Each structure stands twice: as C-alpha cells, then as structure tokens.
Amino acid sequence: MTSTGSPVNRPLATAEQRSARPRYAHRGIDFGCDYNPEQWDPSVWREDIALMREVGVSLVAVNIFGWSHLQSPDGSFDFSGLDEVIGLLHDAGIRINLGTGTSSPPPWLTTRHPEILPVTADGTTRFPGGRQAWCPSSPVFREHALTLVEAVAERYGEHPALALWHVSNELGCHNAHCHCDVSAAAFRRWLHARYGTIAALNRAWGTSFWSQRYTDWNEIGTPRLTLSTRNPSQVLDFSRFSSDELLGYYRAEHAVIRRHSAVPITTNFMVTAHIREMDYWQWAPEVDVIANDHYLDHRLDDPAAELAFAADLTRGLAKGAPWMLMEHSTGSVNWQPHNLAKAPGQMIRDSLQHVARGADSVCFFQWRASLQGSEKFHSALLPHAGTDSALWREALELGGVLDRMGEVAGTRVVADVALLFSWEAWWATDAENRPSSSVSYLDQVWALHRALRASGAGVDVVRPGADLSGYRLVVAPGLHLVRDDEAEILNAAVAHGSHALVTFYSGIVDENDRVRAGGYPAPWRDLLGIRVEEFAPVLPDEVVVLESGTVASLWTERLVADDTDVIDRFVGGPSGGMPALTRRRGTAGSGDAWYLATLPDNAGLARIVDSALTAAGANRVAGASADVDVVRRAGDDRTYRFIINNGTDDVLHSAQGFDLVTGEVASGTIRVPAGGVRVIREDVTP
Template sequence: MARTTTVAALSGTGQLVYGCDYNPEQWDRSVWDEDVRLMKEAGVNLVAVNIFGWAEIEPEQGTFRFDDLDAVMDLLAANGIGVNLGTGTSSTPAWLTTAHPEILPRTADGTARWPGGRQAFCPSSPIYRERALALVEQVSTRYGHHPALRLWHVSNELGCHNSLCYCDVSADSFRGWLRTRYGTLDALNAAWGTAFWSQRYSAWEQILPPRLTLSATNPTQTLDFNRFSSDELLAHYRAEEAVLRRTSDAPVTTNFMVAAHIRNQDYWTWAPHMDVIANDHYVDHRLEAPLAELAFTADATRGLAQGRPWLLMEHSTGAVNWQPRNIAKGPGEMLRTSLTHLARGADGLCFFQWRASLQGSEKFHSAMVPHAGTDSQTWRDVVDLGSSLGRLGELAGTTVHADVALVFSWEAWWAHDQESHPSGDVRYIEQVHAAYRALWEAGLTVDVVAPGADLSGYKLAVVPHLYLIRDEDADRISAFVRAGGSAFVTFFSGIVDENERVRPGGYPGAFRDLLGIRSEEFFPLHPAHPLTLDNGSPASLWSESLHLTTAEAVLRYATGHHAGAPAVTRNRAGAGEAWYASTVLDGGVLKDLLLRAAVAAGVRLPEAQSGLECVTRRGNGHDYVFLINHSTEDRKHRVRGMELLTAEAVADVVVVPAGAVRVVRTDTTESALPHTDGSPQGRKDAGHDRH
C-alpha cells in the first residue's frame, strides 16, 4: 500500500507547490540557465523531468547515457528547485519497436498501431515490461537519493492512448485474469450469461478479448475486459513502483486523467497505491459547461485522495492542441481556473509545460514561457499566479468539507455506454455532469465518492444514472437513507448487478423498495420530441411507465401516452427520504428539486449568486473562503476576515471584481458564509456542519 506523504512537502518548504513539465532535451544547453533563472522569478518549486526521456537515456539497448540528465538534476538542485522525476517509460524508443514489433498494440479489428506517436506498446507485453523495468532500475539507482528528487513520476498518463489492447498477448493475459476472478469455466459461463447465442465456453483457450464482431458483443465480456485492462495498467504501475521502492525513499505516484473524455481506468482501485494523488486536467471546450466539468474533476480527484490535499500535475496556461477548436484563455481566466483547483483541495498547481515546444505535435500547446517569450501577457500571468500562491501558502494542508455526496462509478460508465441499450442518446457521464452542474450552480460543495463509500457523514447522497451497482453497495445507500439521510436517484439506476444481469421484478431494480416505486417499461424519447411535465417544464430523452407503491408524486407527466403518471417521486424510508427522477429534467428544475432535497436533509445552503463560485477550505483554526467570479460584473459577498490576495481586511462585505478571485481567511472555524433554508423568509440555518 501507499505510504503517507503530503503534497506541501514536495515544495521543499511545506508551502503550496507551483510547477511544470520541463523538457530540457528539446533545447540547447545554453537555454537551461535562463530557464532556471525564470523559474525562480516565477516562483516555480517543482518540475517534472524525464517524462519522455527513454530514447535520450538509452539510445540503444543496454547503452545508457546520463550526462544531460545529470546536468539538469544538478542545476535544479543548485537553485533549490525540486524534481518530479519521470521513470521515462511512457513512450517506447524506435530501437525497441523495430526489434520487437510484437509489442505494438492492436485495436478491436486486429490492426496494429504503429510507432511515431506515443505509448506504442501493449500493456501486457512481457518484452515491454522487461525493458521498461530495466530502464527504471538504471534511473532509480542513479537518482534515488539525488538532492533534487522529491517525487517519482511513473510513466505518464497511463492508458491515455493504449488502455485497450486486443492482441494475442493481451488475450492470454485476459484469460489469466479471468481464471483468477472466476476460478472455473462454469462460474465464468454463469457470470457472462453464455447460454445466450450459444456462447458457452468449454476451454479457457476459447476465450478472446471482445474483438470486432459482426453483431453486438457479450456485454459482460466487454465489461470484464475493461476491468482487466485497468488492472493490467495498474499492474505495470506497481511493477515500476516496486523497483523504485527498492532503491529510493522518495514518494511515488503517476498522473491520473479524471476528465470527461477519459474513462478506461477505474481510479477508485488505483488510488490506494499512490503516495500522492495527482491529476491532469484541461478545460474542455467541447462541453456545454466546461467550468462545471472542471469543478467536478477537481472534486472527484479530492474524492480519490479521500479528502486530503492533492496535486494538479498538469493544466494549461492557455490553449491546448488536441481539441477541434483550441481556445486560448482570456484575461484572468488562468487565475480563475487554477484557483478553482486550489479551492477544491489541490495543494499544488503545475502546468504542461515550461517552455513552448518549437517542433512536434504539441508545438501549439500553451506553456508558461510561450513562443512570444517573457514580453507577453501569459508570462506576466504566470508570475502573478506564482505570487498569489506565495500569499496563499498558509492554506497548505487545509481541506474541503461537504454535506453532499455524489456517487460516481467508472464500472457503471463502462457498462452503461455499451451497445444494445434503450437509447443511444443518453450517455452516463453526461447525466453525471448534469446532476453535478445543478449542484454547482446551486452553490453546494460536493464530495464525489465511489459506490459503497461510507455515507454516514453526509446529509444528502445524489446517485445519478448508476446503471450498474452491486447489491451490497445499493444496500449501503438504502441503509444511509433509513438511518436518516436523503438520497436523490436519477433514471436508469440500479438496473444490473456487477455481472450485467438485470434485476427482475421491475425497474429501478436495486433501488425499487427504497424509492417506493415500480417501473414497468422504459420509453426513450426522440431529442426533438420532449414531453411536458405538469409544472410546464420539458421532460426529454427518457420517460418511464412508473407506478407508486409507497412514494408520492412530486411531478407528473402532462403529455404523452402515460400522461398523469408520476415523473418525479419522493418516498419516506425509515428516518430518511429518497427521491427519484424518471426523465431528463430541465437544468433549472433539477437544481430546484435538488435544493428541496438538500433543505429537507438539513444541508446548509449558501447564498448562491450567478457566476460566483464559492468554496471553503478549512484548517489552521480558520475557514478560507474562495470567491471566483466567472461573470462580467462585480459581485459582493458577505464575509468577515482578511482577504489574502490583496492583504485587505474585510469588515462585512467583500467586492469580487468581474473576472477576479478573492480568498478570505475568516476569524473562526465556523463558516463565515451566509446560509439560507431556501424559504422566502431568508437566512435561517437549515442544519449544522457534519464537522
């Protein structure tokens, strides 16, 4: 298991981390001294080095050349800048793939993916593993006690491109994984439902990955292949980690990719093996609400860290290079997006990358030192952010507290988004984001938790679209409600167990009794033809033939062939209550219903203002109130204390200029935010903090 360390320790001073990816191999040595001088000017205290260094260090098999990396490590150490040292294994060198083309990954249609990009290897390849671990042994032996070393960085964004490999080596490894999971073929056949379509297996050698077929594939086979593939990459991480542990005492991690477009690693299973939880995140302009998604990923990363501070290992000063439209950040946006991560639990902010590349596929990706150089707004913003982190140093080690939990599952994502489901218009992550966005717009701070997490410290659990859930995890949510908590469940939840087997007796399966309802049938809707609810709002993409058993109807369908039937319900269950939404609700309606559920649960509601993001960190005997103004107008917020960015005392109200950020240290550990019970009368407390 992972060892305990803190993100702040990586700064070398116990303060907040400010850093970047540094690729000196792309530059002449004459640039290095200038790089370090500018790093010190910006306040950089941690840089990631040797992330893609394999071909530089080992230009041919068994021949190692460390002169350049030695010089870089020594230069950084001499200037008090720590190193997040990559093992260098994230991309194979040309000599390896030329000598052993069998290590190249294959897609579901059997075709190979060739060198020339990155991650050109099969995660199951013993040849790749052997050569990668030989490299790690060399790097860790040489630098395991170097004065610059503060953190080991295993590979890089494991599985970003090669998480699913369908080659024969992967097939053999998959069969070994299945033997361990099921023990016998009879157990596997039962779990996979192979009585369907004459798929029964009589020998392990008959089993393959879910390669491209003429029809739909077996959904449990596909789900297990996702599980196997996540475990296989984790196994590689742990193999590199084991080498590092033998030769060095420095903490070990890798950079996760908790983001809307990355789904192939189950990070709930990875997190316990990390000394520090680290994540990469880039604002995604392909989404309807990129800022809400940014907040979601930050909260999810904090969930992986079990509430402890975490490290943002990569984000961007401006545009990226891999979206259809790579939009640069506007005035103040870099500060706002960076401090959103800080507000939501990060103790370190790092960028990809230090100096913008002149060649390669990422040459138009933004950097701390852009192509325009230091006579640029980007560089001035970089220096300003470093100064801001210096003024916020006392936040290191403080944590975020929430009364609301949102249950999120990578397994459910894998299972839900397969083919042959009631509607291809409904995607798991979109429904998760819709629920989170409603909570975000309501100003509620949310902990993102795994199915089966302990919910006893929360007042409200939001369970969006949790198609797959184990019986014991569903029972835990039910027990939470019956003990006095509240749950808000959205449609297509609780439908199948961990083997993709439908729970009979009516939907929503595992949550039917808790919710006091029974649904006979799903009725997906065409995007262009929504229904109407009895409050006049639209019901889109999905509807159900829903019957009440012990629940009451909160909203009903007003149109369609089940007009008058319940659409949103509420049920008393033990000492708590459980809500159910059987359709895609208008965002405003969903927000209002979640606020009603929160108030009934005793959640303290902040005084939300449009465009003003408000999050509180707590520790050192203080609350630290982050106020991030995404709007084009000034906002006022009632709070008392010291504003840390401007060093100004706040007597009662702080003004947050348009596009600006304010961080107020309050005088007590009681929340300085005004709260409301949601009623027209105003500001009555609706409950107390669970802490």
C-alpha cells in the same frame, strides 16, 4: 558515453523506510511545470531555471519522455544531461518530480521488438511515431522498461532535490485496450482468476444468448469488433482487465523504485471528460499522492462545470486529502478541433478552482512551448512570444497569488453532500446496446453536480460502497451498475438519517451486467417506494412537460408509485400522467428518499435539488449561483472562502476577513469582478 556512479553521496534508505507509505510534503501551494530540457540546447537551461525562479516555480517534472536520450541500443546509459539539469534545479532550490522515462519506447526498441506494439479492436497494429506505442501486457516491453526504471532509481533515488517519483505518464491515455495475442492470453488468465471455471464465466456472461457458450478457456479472446454488437459482459470485463493490467504495470515500476528510494511515488491520473479507461477507485490506494491532469474541453457545453466536477472527483479519490494538479494549461491545448485561448485572467481562475476543491499543487504542461513535434502549438508558461507577453505577465501574477495562499495548504473542503460515481457504471451505461444512445452516464452526473454547485452545497464525489455516515444527502445519478452490497450501504444510510436522491436508469444491472428482474430499480424499490415497469425515452429534439411546468428531455419512465408521495407528473409524452418525481418520507429517524424519472432543464433540476437539500438540512454557502462558485476549505483554526466568478458581470458578496488574492481586508460587501477570484481567510485580519 556511459555515465556511472551516483551524483550525490548520501546514506541509502533503510528497508523499513522504503517499505513505509511515504507522504508527499506540499510546501505551501506548489507551483510546478513539466520541463523537457532534451528539446533545447543546453545553453538554454540556465536561462530557463533563472526564469523559473523569477516566476516562482517550486516543483519541476523532468525525464517524462527521456528514454531515447538515456539509453542506447547497446543497453548503455548516459545520464550526463539529466545529471546537469537536476543539479541546476537543485542549486536553484527547485524540487524535482522525477519521471521514470518509460511512457514512450525509443525507436530502436520497437524496431527490434515489433511484438510490443498495440493492436486495436479491428485487429490492426498501431505503429511508432506517436507515443505509448506499447502493449500493457507485453513481457518484452516490461523487461526493457523496468531495466530503465532500475537504472534511474538507483542513480537518483537518494538525491536531495527529489521530492516525488512520477511513474510513466498518463498511463492508458492511448494504449489502454490492446487486442494482441499476448493481451488475449493475459485476459484469459485474468478471467480464470476471476471466475475459476468456464461454467461460472458462462453464467456471468450470459453466453446462452446467441450460442456463445464456451467449453474451453482457449476459445475466449478479447472483444474485437464483430459484425453485430458484442457481448456486453465480455466488453465490461475487458474494461476491468485493461484497467487492472495497467495498474499491474504501475505496481511493477513502483516496486523497482521502492528498492532504491523512500521518496513518495505517484502517476498522473486523467480524471476528465474524454478518458474513461481506468477505474481510478482501484488505482487510488496504490499511489502516495493523488495527482491529476486536467484540460478544459471546449467540445462540451460547459467546460467550467466539468472542471469543477473533475476536481471534486479527484479529491474523492484522495479521500478528502490534499491532491496534486499535475498538469493543466496556461492557454490553448493542441488536440481539440478548436483549441481556444484562455481569456485574460482565466489561467488564474482555473488554477484557483482546482485549489478551492482541494489541490495543494498547481502544475502546468509545460514550461517552455515546444518549437517542433506534435505539441508545438500547446500553450506553456513561457510561450513562443517569450517574456514580453500577456501570458507571461499573468504567470508572474499567478506565482504571487499562490505564494500568498501557502497557508491554505493542508486544509480540507467542507461538504456534507455525497455524489456516487462509478467507472464501472460509466462503462456499462455507455455500452453498444442501450435504451437511448442520446443518454450517457455523464449527462446525469454533470447535471446533478452542476445543480448542487449552483446551490452552494459542498459535494464529495465518492465511490459506491463508500462510508456514507455524516452525509446529509446522498445523490446517485444514473448509477446503472451497482453491486448488492453497494446498494445496501445506501439503504442503510437512509435508515440512519441520511436523505437520498436517485435518478433514472439507476440500479438496473448487477456487476455482471445482468438485469435485475421484477421492476426497476430492483435494489432500491423498497427504499424509494416505486416500481418502474418500462423505460420510455424520447427523441433528442423533443421535450416533455411536468405538471409543475418543469421542462425535461431525453427520458421518461412508466413508473408505479407503490409507497411514496408523487411530487410531480408527466403531462404528456410516452409516460403522460405517470409520476416523474417521487418522495418517500422517512420515519423513526430515517431520511427521505427521492426518485427522479427524467432529466429536467437546469432551472427545473435546481428546484428539485433545492427541495432535497432543504429537506436534508444540508449546509449551503450563500452567494453561489450557476455562474459563481463558492467553496470553503477548513483547517483546525481557520476557514477559507473561495468565490470564483465564472460569469460576465461583477458580483457582490458578503465576506469578513482577509483576501489572499488582493492582500486587502474584506469587510461587509466585496466586489468580485467578472472572471475574478477572491479567497477570504474568514474572520481574521493581518
């Protein structure tokens, strides 16, 4: 059947309302989930919504993968099922996060138009049967997808239950890099817009190396796999192009929606350890609310530390404003080699870690655990075991906690330390040819963030080139690629009183991946008072010792201290006797500039970070440690202290106020159980 007409009668938004940048209205701390009603018989829908009300769900994402249920091969649409689900949710007082349904094309579309399928770097086509089986540059896919978006937006754009638009889903999770002929042509157009002339491109890419000089735009392709390593500047630009191409697709959907609706629009980012294809600093200004999907990655040594960093980075994308945790899991996921269940209480602890770091929404994938398909063993709020389960009881508990924490919404995290992070630096650092394949960009980023967390410092993760005024300490971990203007902003910040801590392999190349000659790190040699003459990495199973007794690994440098104090030196190894840690002390209102030429172990790095924080006069919250996060959020008239115990032992913490988790007055010393969380409204009693 073909559904026509609108499910509600309501005045359409004016052109002025549609063109304004709307703000998403959090109602307290949103408690949400993905719901895929198409997987279930309609007889289940009412039971689901009754249980959602019981657990406290206030926001539901629907139509994320709805395309094949909405549109038939003849082009007609059937909205009857989606109408019913949205109506039931609305009647229950639950707001809608409405997907456009475009994340995976239906089989009829890829059968009729196989040219939309993506091609990998080895030149082979990836076929339907999974998800995101489409090329971001394909005009055929875009035409069909935007037709669907138009129909959905026209039908539901003014629905009173609609709180948020959800463009596609996890854009670029699987199809960020396409190497088909259509993508190659789009890449050439992007390059022409960027460089203007072939001569400028040749200079930027250094094509005099290996006889790669181009004479015509049509000679340029995507960086498919080669017999040797590829041109790193070409690979870097292809990463930029691919991120821009998907962002362009997002903008296209956004424009269609905005013709019909004044409701805020977003898409779910993937700020996480294993997804690096999108430069979200470029994407962030385009969305009305920053939303992120995050899942604990048990392939890492410290998944909890990565969660904290991802949350701080997501807040950085939001420029400190509240953001939305669009997806995380109640328990195990389905895509890691070992999909570990969460310990009792961990679902609440992980959720509140995100809230502590700025999230005003806590949403899950998904509502009801699937019985079939690729994600049938992915956890959900309503597990296969049903409501007579520990997981469901913990979900009920979480709903109560989030309800009591509604007053936290709108407050901001307190931080006076900035950590510079760049997707471009990540791409350039982890390239094919580098000094050591054992050293990756995230090694340094996570290590420095972990040490700052353990110190009790509040950390904002910001982009290179961001305004650094007001930060007492700025940390640049392994910022391999940096532009001249971005480097100068750090120089200026230190000249005006901020302190800086720069770590090895920073400031090495410019935006074209061209090495800056004259000694590393060229843009900060004067700032730091040093000159690195040669990299001297060490093997993964070897360690180096510093004069202080600090044990380090992976990296050393042959460094000359020109105008700085040497704080520590290498005892042995390939850089024995040379500086490992330097500090150029500020004068006449400027700050200190530290440089670290190796990767110390956790204890050694903690001591270095402590020294830099102390010298900078940075604020730190007492009671933090490697196992205990202490984070403060502040509003106009009150502050909230989050104490998150990731350890296996109870801890005692000084607190004065009211605990939103337990509903009890906190006075003097409180006990935070192992794996537990306390959220103290400070200096206020009920």
